Amino acid sequence: MIVGIGVDLVDIPRFERTIARTPRLLDRLFSDAERRLKPHSLAARYAAKEALIKALGGSDGVHWTEIEIASEASGRPLFSLCGSTAAVVAGRGITALHLSMSHDAGLATAYVVAEADPGSDVPAQLGAAARTPEGTV
Secondary structure: OEEEEEEEEEEHHHHHHHHHHOOOHHHHHOOHHHHOOOHHHHHHHHHHHHHHHHHHOOOOOOOHHHEEEEEOOOOOEEEEEOHHHHHHHHHOOEEEEEEEEEEEOOEEEEEEEEEEOOOOOOOHHHOOOOEEOOEEO
């Protein structure tokens, strides 16, 4: 059952200017592995992290460097979560996260879908698909 969605769009040239102006942001936003990537890939990962926060319904307990976007052998992106961020996701009853990212024409975008098992007690703040004693709202 889908319990949250999130989407984000990043202007890559603006993102690059921000990083150039404030290089410390790289350490605050990205894992060691992510920091080695090119700016357009970092912008897509920034969008993915923002989209995840939106799908979760907020950033309480979520830390940017505990969210890493990795890739399967096929190239498919996936979240690698650790620490309190992983605990927040599990605590909200989320059993699967789906991620799609793209960049083109100076823009990077990401879309996230958060899923929980049907019948689970998903917190109401995750949206209209939350379960109640009476059923799905």
